[in-house]
Each structure stands twice: as structure tokens, then as C-alpha cells.
Amino acid sequence: MNEKVKYLSIIGAGFTGKQIAAHAALYNYNIHVFDINSDILEVAKKYITGVLKRKNKIEKIEKVYYSTNLNEALKETDLVIEAVPEDLPLKKKVFSQIDDLAPPHAIIATNSSSYPVSKIEDAVQRKDKVLNIHFYPPIPTRPMADIARGTQTSDETFEIGKSWIESIECTPLVVKKDCLGFVFNRLWRAVKKECIEIWAGGFADVEDVDKAWKIFTGMNMGPYTLMDGIGLDVVYAVELSYYEETGDPKDKPPQDFKELVERGELGMKTGKGFYNWRKK
Amino acid sequence: MIDRIKTVSVIGVGNLGKQIAEWSALFNYNVNIFDINPVGLIEFVEEALKRVKEQDSQGNIKICSTLIEAVNNADLIIEAIPEKLDLKREIFSLIDENAPPHAIIATNSSSIPVSKIEGSVNRKEKVLNIHFYKLPQFTMADIARGTKTSDNVFELGKKWLESINVTPLILKKECLGFVFNRVWRAIKKECLKIWAGGYADKEDVDKAWKIFTGMSIGPFQFMDIIGLDVVYDIEMMYYTESNDPNDKPPQMLKDKVDRGELGVKTGSGFYKYE
Numbered sequence: 099m100n101e102k103v104k105y106l107s108i109i110g111a112g113f114t115g116k117q118i119a120a121h122a123a124l125y126n127y128n129i130h131v132f133d134i135n136s137d138i139l140e141v142a143k144k145y146i147t148g149v150l151k152r153k154n155k156i157e158k159i160e161k162v163y164y165s166t167n168l169n170e171a172l173k174e175t176d177l178v179i180e181a182v183p184e185d186l187p188l189k190k191k192v193f194s195q196i197d198d199l200a201p202p203h204a205i206i207a208t209n210s211s212s213y214p215v216s217k218i219e220d221a222v223q224r225k226d227k228v229l230n231i232h233f234y235p236p237i238p239t240r241p242m243a244d245i246a247r248g249t250q251t252s253d254e255t256f257e258i259g260k261s262w263i264e265s266i267e268c269t270p271l272v273v274k275k276d277c278l279g280f281v282f283n284r285l286w287r288a289v290k291k292e293c294i295e296i297w298a299g300g301f302a303d304v305e306d307v308d309k310a311w312k313i314f315t316g317m318n319m320g321p322y323t324l325m326d327g328i329g330l331d332v333v334y335a336v337e338l339s340y341y342e343e344t345g346d347p348k349d350k351p352p353q354d355f356k357e358l359v360e361r362g363e364l365g366m367k368t369g370k371g372f373y374n375w376r377k378k
Numbered sequence: 379m380i381d382r383i384k385t386v387s388v389i390g391v392g393n394l395g396k397q398i399a400e401w402s403a404l405f406n407y408n409v410n411i412f413d414i415n416p417v418g419l420i421e422f423v424e425e426a427l428k429r430v431k432e433q434d435s436q437g438n439i440k441i442c443s444t445l446i447e448a449v450n451n452a453d454l455i456i457e458a459i460p461e462k463l464d465l466k467r468e469i470f471s472l473i474d475e476n477a478p479p480h481a482i483i484a485t486n487s488s489s490i491p492v493s494k495i496e497g498s499v500n501r502k503e504k505v506l507n508i509h510f511y512k513l514p515q516f517t518m519a520d521i522a523r524g525t526k527t528s529d530n531v532f533e534l535g536k537k538w539l540e541s542i543n544v545t546p547l548i549l550k551k552e553c554l555g556f557v558f559n560r561v562w563r564a565i566k567k568e569c570l571k572i573w574a575g576g577y578a579d580k581e582d583v584d585k586a587w588k589i590f591t592g593m594s595i596g597p598f599q600f601m602d603i604i605g606l607d608v609v610y611d612i613e614m615m616y617y618t619e620s621n622d623p624n625d626k627p628p629q630m631l632k633d634k635v636d637r638g639e640l641g642v643k644t645g646s647g648f649y650k651y652e
Contacts, residue, residue: 234590242589269589271582281578282586285597288568292561302557306547310558313518313545314511315591321561348624 102258103265104128107175107200109168109192111142114209114235115181119162120149121237125266129162132171139164172199177262179231181209189213190221197222205255207231211283212339214276215248225250229259230273232280237268244280246273278343287340290333291349293321297372298352304372322372326365330372334359379406380541382534387412387452387477389445389469390459391419394486397513398456400426403437405542410440412448445469449477454538456508458486466490467498474499482531484508488559489615491552492524502526506535507549509556520556522549554619563616566609567625569597573648574628580648598648602641606648610635 104127108119111133119131123146131146133139143164150158165171172178178196182188189208196206206222207229208215215230222228230246243263247256263270271281279287296302308320325333337351358371365371384407388399391413399409403426413419423439430437442448449455455473459465466485473483483499484506485492492507499505507522521535539546547557555563573580584596601609613627634640634647641647 240589242586269582269585271578271586273578275575275577277572277575277577281572281582282590284572284577285565285568285583285587286590288564289561292564296557296560299551299553301551301553301560302547302549306545306557307561309545310518310547311561313516314558314562315593317591346624348622 103176103205103262105130105175105177107132107171107178107204109171109178109180109196110182110209111139111164112181112183114233115179116142116145117235117237118179118181118209118233120146121268122266123150123158123162124153124155126158127161128174130171130175131162131164132166132168134166136166139166168195169199172196172201172204175200175204177258178204178206179209180206184210184212186213186217189218193218193228194221197224203227205229205258207259209233211280212278212336214246215251216276219248219250226252227255229255230280231259231263232283233268234282241267242269242271242282244271244273244282246276246280278340287336289321290325291337291340293325294333294337294352294355297322298354326371326373326375328365329367330355330359330364380534380537383453383482383538383541384408385410385452385454387448387455389413389448389455389457389473390486391416391422392458392460394510394512395456395458396422396426398458398486398510399439400430401513401542401544403427403430403439404433404435406435406437407542408438408440410442410448410452412442412445416441416443445472446476449473449481452477452481454535455481455483456486457483461487461489463490463494466495470495470505471498474501480504482506482534484535486510488556489554489612491522492527493552496524496526503528504531506531507556508535508539509559510544511558513544517543518545518547518558520549520558521546522552522556554616563612565597566601567613567616569601570613570628570631573598574630602647602649602651604641605643606631606640607635 106122106127107130108115109132111131119129123129131142146162147159178200180192182192205227209232211232215228219225219228228248228251232244234240234242245259260270273280297304304322308322311320341349362368363370366375369376386402386407387410388395389412391411399411403409419441426439455477457469459469482504486509488509492505496502496505503526505524509520511518519539523532536546549556569583572578572583580598584598587596610627610631617625638644639646642651645651
């Protein structure tokens with residue numbers, strides 16, 4: 099446990115928010131979980147309680163509090179992690195609300211995978227106390243998080259953030275300079291882009307590239323299988339964000355890939371993507 | 379072992395040539411090896427055959443003193459000489475003249491499609507790219523046709539790979555990097571950009587890679603093992619092919635290579651080695 103951080107607030111209890119809360123709960127933190135939607139909060143509660151039971155940490159269950167009231171979730175807190183949808187105006191609005199309600203010493207971090215906190219910091223007064231802390235779920239199998247400063251983040255804030263990440267046994271990946279994709283997503287995006295081009299160009303079958311990836315890394319899934327799992331609509335949107343950033347025609351996702359998404363072949367969730375997932 | 383192939387010939391016995399020879403012998407093939415510079419081959423064969431026998435394999439490796447001797451009874455010939463097109467064409471032609479008419483000739487080139495070599499042989503329907511990655515760690519090989527390679531020859535090449543427990547990665551259309559090296563190159567290129575642009579420390583990138591994949595080393599450590607001179611040459615090859623400024627390797631990499639910081643082999647590269 100980090101001495102400067104005893105209370106944690108997770109704002110937004112969706113896919114990653116609930117995972118951060120469940121993981122941090124294993125390490126002696128008092129955690130406020132907030133979501134505007136009580137149904138989502140209920141799902142998160144079930145998930146977090148389930149994780150703590152499975153890990154034999156039943157005593158931690160009562161240290162996680164759930165609320166649809168932002169004021170309540172921020173009354174007593176040292177570190178706030180915002181994990182709302184990837185929508186810049188929304189994030190700015192939430193940051194501003196957090197800034198108003200949280201104690202002056204609290205650090206505000208965004209779990210955004212694509213917005214540097216420097217684009218959000220204007221919404222708050224405490225510009226020295228903002229961070230990017232971006233996780234790579236599933237957190238237990240990928241215990242790492244990008245950490246980045248805003249333009250005025252203090253060294254103290256940065257160190258607290260880093261040591262908090264370490265305190266929950268995750269590896270901090272330090273972003274030294276703002277860039278899309280931060281540390282690991284940049285690399286992973288390069289893999290995805292190349293794979294999409296190999297597929298669209300008809301250079302090799304997805305099965306063969308996945309096999310090669312598995313042999314090379316020892317992982318049990320290759321990039322196309324992982325992309326089918328993430329959802330090709332999501333993969334496509336991420337590709338577009340890189341293209342918009344660079345304007346380089348080489349970053350434009352191939353037409354065939356766009357058509358795949360438009361046909362609704364989005365991967366596992368629709369039964370078909372790069373692979374056919376329907377039971378034969 | 380497959381019926382149609384009993385004797386495999388490896389021409390050019392560098393690191394990869396040695397690996398291919400030993401691996402084939404391990405799966406019961408008779409292997410002829412030939413290199414114009416036979417230094418160290420006797421020791422290699424002695425060691426390799428010890429390991430082959432330990433696995434109860436009936437395979438053999440025989441050092442041949444001439445190329446003719448190495449190919450005249452071969453069913454499959456794998457050329458694994460340096461990456462020089464002229465040299466490869468010359469060797470392909472010599473093999474073509476001396477190998478039995480039914481024999482398949484494959485190149486282990488990592489960058490030259492066999493379509494650029496096939497002009498030097500008569501048996502244009504019996505040529506292949508069979509490009510191995512490091513054995514025994516990475517049991518996979520790209521396989522590609524020339525412009526006139528027959529289906530039968532392609533199938534035989536595939537079956538042979540499967541018979542030595544190597545996964546064939548089929549290249550359907552010519553491209554630089556074939557199948558997996560393309561992906562690996564994308565990883566290297568991005569890592570070089572992150573490093574040269576000062577976006578993150580190489581240590582953090584390597585850590586992230588290890589956490590994500592479960593591998594014991596990250597891309598920067600990997601590049602240090604391969605040799606940064608080799609990494610630089612490959613990047614230059616892609617840059618020459620595309621002419622896209624975005625493909626140009628960073629100046630910082632060139633500076634490292636110019637300073638002789640080539641990785642593990644010189645004691646210093648991205649990391650320092652004792």
C-alpha cells in the first residue's frame with residue numbers, strides 16, 4: 099500500500115473501471131466506485147465481490163463502497179481514476195466535477211487510452227495533480243499501466259502515481275513524451291496495422307499469421323484472434339484515430355477492412371470477423 | 379519422413395544451415411551438407427549427430443567436399459548461402475545441372491523471392507522459397523512459389539515441413555518479409571521510433587512486451603542479439619523498397635551502428651553486456 103494513498107475513487111464502473119477497482123481492492127485500499135448508471139454499478143458490484151471471493155479476500159468486500167452520488171464517492175479520497183467513455187468533452191466535464199468535489203490534495207488520473215491528460219487538464223484548477231494512468235485489461239494477466247504527466251504535473255504527483263501502480267503489483271510504463279498509444283498500445287497498434295495489411299493484401303491467411311505469432315511468442319492467441327475478441331468496430335475506430343492524427347495515407351485503414359466492419363462482421367460478438375466463430 | 383523425400387541437401391552451412399541440417403536429421407532424413415568454407419563442419423556434425431542419436435533418430439549428416447557430391451542423390455536441396463542475388467542465381471544454376479531431375483530446389487532467403495532466382499534454372503516448376511526462422515525455438519517456415527512452381531512441388535514442400543514438425547506459413551503473394559518477418563519488422567520499426575523519438579524508455583517497452591506476451595525478452599533485447607548492423611540493413615532494405623521517409627531508420631540507430639555498438643556481440647547495443 100502506498101502511504102499517500104489510502105482512499106481510491108473509481109469514476110465510471112464499466113469494463114476497465116470495475117477491473118481497476120477489483121484489482122486495487124486486493125491491496126488494502128478503501129475504494130469508492132461510482133457510476134451514473136445504477137445498473138452498471140450493480141454489475142460492477144457483482145463482479146468485484148466475485149473477484150474478492152475467488153481470491154479469498156472476503157474481508158476486503160466491505161472496503162469497497164458503491165454510489166451513484168459523485169459527491170459521496172469523492173468526499174474522502176486520495177486518488178481518483180476516471181474511467182468514463184472515450185469522449186473528450188465528457189472527460190473534461192467529469193474532471194471539472196471531480197475537481198470541485200474532491201479534497202484539494204487528491205490526484206486526478208484518467209484511464210483514457212487515447213487522450214493525453216494535457217488535453218483534459220484545462221478543466222481543472224489542480225493542474226499539478228493530474229495524470230494519465232492507463233491500464234491494459236485483463237489487469238491480472240497484463241499487470242502494467244502507462245503513466246504520463248500533464249503539462250504542469252508535479253514530480254511529487256508523478257511519483258505518487260508510480261508508486262501507487264507498483265503498490266498494486268503493476269509495472270508502470272513511463273510515457274516521456276505525449277504520443278498516441280502511449281507506450282504499449284503504440285507497439286500493439288503497429289502489429290494490428292501490419293496484420294490488417296497482410297490480410298487485406300492477400301499476402302497470407304490469418305490462420306498462418308496467428309500460428310506464427312503463437313510459435314514466436316508462446317501466446318495462445320494470435321493478433322487476428324485477439325482483434326476478433328476486441329471487436330473489429332473498435333479496432334477500426336482506433337485505426338481511424340491514428341489516421342486522423344497523422345493524415346498519412348499509409349495509416350488509412352484498408353477499404354476491405356472498412357467493408358468488413360460495415361457488413362457487421364465485428365468478430366466474436368457477431369459470430370464472424372476475420373474468423374467464423376459460429377458453431378459448425 | 380515422407381516417401382518422396384529421403385535425402386535433403388543443405389548448401390551453405392552457416393547458423394541457419396546448421397540448424398536446418400540438424401533438425402532434418404533429427405526427423406530421420408539423410409542430410410548432405412556442403413560449404414565452400416568447411417571450417418568447423420566436422421565438429422558441428424559430431425555434436426549434432428550426438429544429439430540426433432540421443433533422440434533415437436536414424437537420420438544422418440554427411441559432409442560433402444563438392445557441391446556435385448552434395449546434390450547428386452538429393453530429393454530436396456535447400457540453399458542457405460548469403461543474401462546476394464547473383465550468388466544465389468549462380469548456385470541455383472549449379473544445383474540444377476547436377477541434381478537429379480526430380481529434385482526440388484528451395485532457397486532459405488529471407489528477402490529474395492524465388493521468382494527472382496528461377497531464371498537461372500531449367501526446372502522452373504520445382505523451385506520454392508522455404509525460409510526458416512531460428513530453430514529449435516521457432517518451429518515455422520515461410521513457404522512460397524516461384525511463377526511456375528507446380529502444385530505438386532508446393533504440396534511436397536509443405537508436407538516435408540510438416541514431417542519435421544515445422545509449421546508451414548504459406549505466402550500467397552510476394553512481399554518483402556514474407557509472412558512472419560513482416561510482423562516482426564513492424565514491431566522493430568515501432569520500437570525504433572519510440573526509442574529515437576524519446577517517447578518511452580526501451581526498458582519499459584521491453585517490460586511491457588514481456589508482460590503482454592509472456593516471452594522472456596523484449597524487442598530491444600532481441601535486436602541486440604540479432605545485431606544492430608543486421609537490424610539496420612534490414613530497415614534500409616524496406617526503406618529502399620518503399621522509398622517512404624516514414625520507413626527510413628532513425629539517425630540514432632545509424633549512429634549506434636557507426637560507433638560499433640552492435641549489440642551482444644560487441645558488448646554494447648541498446649543495453650550493455652559484460
